[in-house]
Amino acid sequence: MTSFTGKILCVDLSARSFETKAVPPEVYEAVLAGKGLEAWYLYTHIPAGADPLGPENILAFAAGALCGTGAFLTGRWTVACKSPLTGGWGDANCGGLFAPAIKQCGYDAIFISGVSETPVYLFCDGRTVEIRDAENYWGLDATEAERALHADLDGVCRKKPCVAVIGPSGEKLSLISGICNEGGRIAARSGVGAVMGSKKLKAVVLAGARPFPCHDAEAVKALSKELGRKLLKMTLPTGLGVFIGAGGAMLGHLPYVPLDGSMTAYMFREWGTQANTSLAITSGDGPIRNWGGTPRDVRRMADVYNPEHINKIETAKYHCYSCPLGCGGKLNIRGRKYVEYDETHKPEYETIEAFGPLLMNWSLDSIYQLNEYLNRAGLDTISAGNTVAWAIECFEHGILTKEQTDGLELHWGDTEAILTLVRKMVAREGFGDAIADGVKRASEKFGGKEYAMHIGGQEPGMHDARNDPQLGVHFVAEPAPGKHTVGMGIEYGAMSLCDICSWAPPATMHGKDKDLEDSERMAYITKANACYTMLVDGAGGCYYGQMMGVHMWKLVDYLNAAEGWDYDGDHYMEIGERIQTLRQLFNVRQGVDPASFKLPKRMLGEPPLPSGPLKGVTLSQHREQVSSHWRAFGWDDQTGVPLPETVRRLGIDKLTEVEI
Amino acid sequence: MNRKQPVFDYLNCVSCGICAQACPVSVLGMRKEGKSGKYRNVFPEFVREGCIGCGQCARSCPMEVISMEEIAP
Numbered sequence: 001m002t003s004f005t006g007k008i009l010c011v012d013l014s015a016r017s018f019e020t021k022a023v024p025p026e027v028y029e030a031v032l033a034g035k036g037l038e039a040w041y042l043y044t045h046i047p048a049g050a051d052p053l054g055p056e057n058i059l060a061f062a063a064g065a066l067c068g069t070g071a072f073l074t075g076r077w078t079v080a081c082k083s084p085l086t087g088g089w090g091d092a093n094c095g096g097l098f099a100p101a102i103k104q105c106g107y108d109a110i111f112i113s114g115v116s117e118t119p120v121y122l123f124c125d126g127r128t129v130e131i132r133d134a135e136n137y138w139g140l141d142a143t144e145a146e147r148a149l150h151a152d153l154d155g156v157c158r159k160k161p162c163v164a165v166i167g168p169s170g171e172k173l174s175l176i177s178g179i180c181n182e183g184g185r186i187a188a189r190s191g192v193g194a195v196m197g198s199k200k201l202k203a204v205v206l207a208g209a210r211p212f213p214c215h216d217a218e219a220v221k222a223l224s225k226e227l228g229r230k231l232l233k234m235t236l237p238t239g240l241g242v243f244i245g246a247g248g249a250m251l252g253h254l255p256y257v258p259l260d261g262s263m264t265a266y267m268f269r270e271w272g273t274q275a276n277t278s279l280a281i282t283s284g285d286g287p288i289r290n291w292g293g294t295p296r297d298v299r300r301m302a303d304v305y306n307p308e309h310i311n312k313i314e315t316a317k318y319h320c321y322s323c324p325l326g327c328g329g330k331l332n333i334r335g336r337k338y339v340e341y342d343e344t345h346k347p348e349y350e351t352i353e354a355f356g357p358l359l360m361n362w363s364l365d366s367i368y369q370l371n372e373y374l375n376r377a378g379l380d381t382i383s384a385g386n387t388v389a390w391a392i393e394c395f396e397h398g399i400l401t402k403e404q405t406d407g408l409e410l411h412w413g414d415t416e417a418i419l420t421l422v423r424k425m426v427a428r429e430g431f432g433d434a435i436a437d438g439v440k441r442a443s444e445k446f447g448g449k450e451y452a453m454h455i456g457g458q459e460p461g462m463h464d465a466r467n468d469p470q471l472g473v474h475f476v477a478e479p480a481p482g483k484h485t486v487g488m489g490i491e492y493g494a495m496s497l498c499d500i501c502s503w504a505p506p507a508t509m510h511g512k513d514k515d516l517e518d519s520e521r522m523a524y525i526t527k528a529n530a531c532y533t534m535l536v537d538g539a540g541g542c543y544y545g546q547m548m549g550v551h552m553w554k555l556v557d558y559l560n561a562a563e564g565w566d567y568d569g570d571h572y573m574e575i576g577e578r579i580q581t582l583r584q585l586f587n588v589r590q591g592v593d594p595a596s597f598k599l600p601k602r603m604l605g606e607p608p609l610p611s612g613p614l615k616g617v618t619l620s621q622h623r624e625q626v627s628s629h630w631r632a633f634g635w636d637d638q639t640g641v642p643l644p645e646t647v648r649r650l651g652i653d654k655l656t657e658v659e660i
Numbered sequence: 661m662n663r664k665q666p667v668f669d670y671l672n673c674v675s676c677g678i679c680a681q682a683c684p685v686s687v688l689g690m691r692k693e694g695k696s697g698k699y700r701n702v703f704p705e706f707v708r709e710g711c712i713g714c715g716q717c718a719r720s721c722p723m724e725v726i727s728m729e730e731i732a733p
Contacts, residue, residue, distance in 0.1 A: 070722045072676060100681045160686035209684040211716075224722030228674040318690070318702055321681055324674035326702065 003069045003214050003562040004028045008041070008660075009107045009129065011122060013199050014055050014114030018129045021660045023108070030655050031579050032538030032559075033108045034064035035091060038080035039582040041111055042089075044656050048589050052084035052191075053173060053198035055115045061164065061204060062109035063099040064540010067322070068212030069562040070221040072228065073545030073553060075099050075321030077164075077181075078537060083190040084198075085175045085383075085438060086457040088592035089479040089583045090190030095320030095328075096182035098206070099540055101162035105208030116200040121149070125157055126208025134202040141376035142167035142180035149205055157207040165203040166193045167378030172428045173197050175437040176383035176459070184345060184375030185328075190458065190480055191438075193378045215564035223554055223561065224324075230552065231324050234262065236270045241278075241311070245302030248279035249295070252467075252613030257510040259493035261549025265325060268544055271307035272327035273349035278302035280349070281357050284467040284613035285490075288357045289412060290389035291453055291464065291602050294612030298357055304364055305356055310346060325544060333372070336365040338419060344372035350484075353462035354385025359392060360412035370422060377426040386459035387439045388421055394448035404446065406430040456597035458482035465603050466617045469515040469625065472604075473526045476597040477629050477640070479583035485543050487529030489515050496549045497528050500556055500569030504528035518621040523628035530629075531576030538579055577633065578650045581642050584635065585652070594630075594640030664713040668704055669725040675702045679717035679726055687711050 006025075011018045023037070031040050038060040050056035059081045066074040077099035083090025102110060105126045112122070116131070119138040123130045137145040146163045153161050162181065169177035170193030177193030178186040214220060251257055267275040280286025281302045282295050289297055313333065319326040329346035333339045347367055355361055355370050374381050394400040395410035402409060406424070408431065410417050424432025435442040439459055443452035453459060455475050461484025465472030470489035478486045489510040497504040505521050505528070515522065536546045536555065545553040556569050587594060605618030631637040634646030647653050666679070666688070680688045689707035704717070704726075718726040 070678065070720065072674075072722065097677075097681060104681075158685055212682075221722040221724075224676075225724065228676075228723050231674060232672065316702060317675075319675050319677055322676050322678050324676050326675055 001213055001215050002028065002564060003065050003212070004033055005103060005106055005108050005213060007107050009110045009124065011110065011112045011131070012114040013112060013116040013120065013131065013201065016131050023660060024658055027655065027658055028065070030575065030651060031582070032065040032575060034062050034538045034540045035078045035080065035534065036538035036575065036579040037109050038062050038078060038091070039579050039586065040655060041109070042080055042082070043582050043586045043589070045111070046082055049591065050082055052082045052087070052195060055113065057082045057113070057195055059112045059192070059195050059199060059201070060109055061102060063102040065538060066558055066562055067099045067540040068103045069214040070217055070224055071558045071562065072224045072322055072324050073542040074540045075323055076540050076542055077102065077187070079179055079187045079192045081192055081195045082590060083480065084194050085191035086481060086592065088456070088587035088590050090192060091480055092178055092187035092189040092192050093537070094181060094185055094187035095323070095542065096185050097162045097321050098164050098181045100212070100321050101206035101208065103212055104159070104210050105206050106210045110204065112199060112201065115198065119200050119202050121203040121205055122201065123205045124208065125159070126210045137202050138171065139168070142378050143183045143376045145203060146181070146183065149203060153205070153207070159207045159209040161205045161207040163203050163205050166196045167376055169377045169379040169426055169436070170194060170197040174379060174425070174428065175441070176380045176387070177378050178380050180375065180378050184372065186375055186378060186380070188380035188382065189483060214562050216561045219561035220558060223557055227552060228324050231265055231269070234265045234269065236266050239308060241271060241275070241306050241308035244275060245278035245282050245306065248282035248302065251279070252283035252295070255511065255513055257490055257512070259490065259508065259510060261494040261496070261547060261552055264494070264544055264547040265552070268325050268327040271311060272329060272346050274307040274310050274346060274352060276349040277305040277307065277352045277356070280353060280462070281305065285463055286353045286357055287462060287464055289360050290358060290393045290451060291600070293360070294609050294614070296611050298360065301357060301362060304362055305352055309364060314346065315343070320542065323542065327544065331368065333368040336368060338363065338366045338369045338415065340369065341372045344368050345375065347371040350462045351381040354381050355418065358385050358389050358462070359418055361415055361418060362413060363415045366415045366419060369419065373426070374422065379426060382461055383438050383459040384422065384425060386453050387435050387442055388418060390439045390442060390448060390451050390453065391421065391435060393451040394446065397448070399448040400446060404431060450601065453600050453602065454482065455599060456481035460484065460603070463488065464614065465599060465619060466605050466609070466614045467512070468510070469619055469622065470522070470526050470529070472599055472619055472622050473625050473629050474530065476599055477526070477626055478530070479580070479587050481597040486533050487526060491547050492525055492529050494547055494549050495532065496551060497532055500550050501528060501573045502570050504573070516619065516621060518624035518628055520628065522625060523632040526629045527632040528573065530580055531573045533576070534579040535572050535576035538575060574650065578652060581633065581646060581650055582652060584640065584642055585647070588641050595638070663731050664715070664728045665711050665731050666717050666726045667729045670703055672723055672725045673703060674723055676722070677704070678720050678722065679704050682716045682720035684714065684716060685710055685712055688717055
């Protein structure tokens, strides 16, 4: 026995039919489950040129290989499809309870094709599958719809249902919308919400109670117990958050950044991802004023976004399924300025950065409001923040006028204007409608392309490639461009991949200047990072488990125990390489030119910033670094197309001939 | 009627929620209200009646902090 159920659910909404299919073991051996299974299925089943918002596109929900085995930090569910935002591979992932719910229905993944004529939701309890009417839920925000579904199904299901649902932005086909669960926690990127909206699929509701398969559950649990005991001792004294900003300023001026995986555990247990905000503002990691500003422009803003302020109004922490870290939390925000809700999830770093320093917005209260509002709407805060930043900069430069913005005056730090514009984006009203599909399309309509920060159509996550040139490589070499969760130099050293992989270069420090240079060593670092991330995604792991390093979160040992295999790290890294190459092949088949993914000039340091930790930095060898990265993968170093010998070496030619 | 129910050693619980999701009848949940401790302020608890005493929660717990014990009728 392995940890795979061996089955997938394939639903055709046009025909209102479904079918359970068995997946041969060789597919799992090649790509695991999660994103790997999705890459294999979508590559073999979505025809070239398929309309991302049409019936041929397939929306996939998958749990990872280790989900449900007792392995810690394996509760991520991954959505994948052809992205309407980039035209190529699209995926997003999220925590919560939805991943184990997929497996408890008896499936490793659910693939949904076709388009329904009327709003529907998919229901599965492990025994029956039904496509049900969703007229009553259409129009509700994601949290309202989830609550209504829970109320309507209360007492009907033995097991409490888990719900993945779109909000109004997904219904209205905003290309920067995502899919939510657990009260607005969102798989936000790649426009996956618009694909779900195009299928008129409001929600997927899972209420199965089947047991989780696993080869050696006791061995898996022993690995988790070892990690859990370490984590129980890893606590910080209260109040240290006030020093993070100063620490970031110091790091910003160091040529090297020392790394240790255990910091992830300490910081995320204490504050969550918000720990990074004040550090990012002062160190050069976080973008300021649409990626054109410096810490000098926002002096003392690190105090405003000090994570201790957020911890003070935290009413409870929460954990994703199988997570001993617990970086999530609920906040009491009742009565705060700009706020119309009683509570919200602790805003993630990305959200705070995208609506704080990026827009020169000094109001933390407004970010609580925006966080809850956008989570309920199902709009990606990274993409929305980048788009609002573009609009403000265009207005400041006279590219946009009041007539075009429906009378709205857009200026840096104008909290009221930001809130109004975001409401118009969600409602798809007037100027808000014109920019609700992200910054690339907005700039194509109105101009100001030099201020439109996107890579291949997708807005970048809130980390600056000038601070971390390896991130710049991942931003453009990743088949879903602009994602910040594929690799960073700042994390590579902490992971100690060289201890599980014979070809992964050792690195215990992130050297900023060294990382600016193109070298074979650097190419293998970025390759190793991307391969390991794909492996983690196939296993259903959390990026923060990955960041803790291979000596704390023992992925190779977990997989061997859960599957009954005896493979070494090199074998598993090849699985990651296979998944990444399949995703790249998906893009090539869909007519996406990998070489067209480029960093915006501003992020290349053209012109360089005049002050701060990134003063004078230009990524002059970035393009060569991308070529070297492709070459290390066995892809053409000029076009990024995987070479035939690479496809054969990885067995992808045979894998894609497997029929089910 | 089975009279065994889970008993939790909260001091060594890491709040991972594996037990709650393993419960086939969803009587176990993760309590989210209130901070009772600095880090481990989310604990498994009964959120409604109806425990069938199956022991899935105890078997699923990686930290081995759940024991099935007889309860008074």
